[in-house]
Amino acid sequence: MTETPNPHIIDADTLTGEMRPIRRAVLSLGSNLGDRVTTLQGAVNAIADTPDVWVTSVSAVYETAPVNCPPGSDDFLNIVLLCDTTLAAHRLLERCLTVEDAFDRERGEANAPRTLDVDLIVVGDRRSDDENLRLPHPRAKERAFVLKPWYDLEPDAVLPDAGPVADLLADLGTDGVTLREDITLEIE
Numbered sequence: 001m002t003e004t005p006n007p008h009i010i011d012a013d014t015l016t017g018e019m020r021p022i023r024r025a026v027l028s029l030g031s032n033l034g035d036r037v038t039t040l041q042g043a044v045n046a047i048a049d050t051p052d053v054w055v056t057s058v059s060a061v062y063e064t065a066p067v068n069c070p071p072g073s074d075d076f077l078n079i080v081l082l083c084d085t086t087l088a089a090h091r092l093l094e095r096c097l098t099v100e101d102a103f104d105r106e107r108g109e110a111n112a113p114r115t116l117d118v119d120l121i122v123v124g125d126r127r128s129d130d131e132n133l134r135l136p137h138p139r140a141k142e143r144a145f146v147l148k149p150w151y152d153l154e155p156d157a158v159l160p161d162a163g164p165v166a167d168l169l170a171d172l173g174t175d176g177v178t179l180r181e182d183i184t185l186e187i188e
């Protein structure tokens, strides 16, 4: 059955400027090539410098074993950021891809070593099946390297369509996800 659009429901992404609601976004950042700490701190700064994006929390840093990566790939450092934003989800994605490029991200083989990867995990209650932007991120529920730092910041968080982050993490376990207490990233 074809659904008739409800004229009373406004898609927040169609609003402009000051009319946009503030939405909470969860971003996952990873690096397994080059100076990982400098890159992640630079990426946090760049995201925090973005107009209409406010980084509210930076997680602890985790050293994580590569998941589904080519043989011989090095460990990642992974973090999660919580942000408030009035940007439309696609604009936020564009900004994240620009930040990846600024840190010399090369796009080759799937899951190849990368200086920087920035994934949108959730953006408010926005859902998207567009191949250029899938929300909520379809693989987040399988990734302890996303869920553990997110859980630390928000123990009650829920990943839409998947369930409480705490439950997902309890099922997955945290093997291969090691806290790096010696590294602290800041919102500068």
Ligand SMILES: Nc1ncnc2c1ncn2[C@@H]1O[C@H](COP(=O)(O)OP(=O)(O)OP(=O)(O)O)[C@@H](O)[C@H]1O
Residues within 6 Å of the ligand: 093, 097, 107, 110, 111, 117, 118, 119, 120, 121, 130, 131, 132, 133, 134, 135, 136, 137, 139
């Ligand atoms: N939620 C999302 N966050 C970031 N990129 C996404 C998302 N959904 C779709 N994409 C698209 O995925 C494309 C490829 O991204 P990328 O090569 O960084 O994938 P990846 O991060 O290596 O793999 P994965 O998606 O499994 O984390 C991006 O150009 C982007 O348009």
Ligand SMILES: Nc1nc2c(c(=O)[nH]1)N=C(CO)CN2
Residues within 6 Å of the ligand: 029, 030, 031, 064, 065, 066, 067, 068, 069, 076, 078, 111, 117, 145
């Ligand atoms: N440990 C770890 N493994 C990964 C990561 C990542 O950030 N950390 N990112 C991937 C694709 O985005 C694939 N595998």
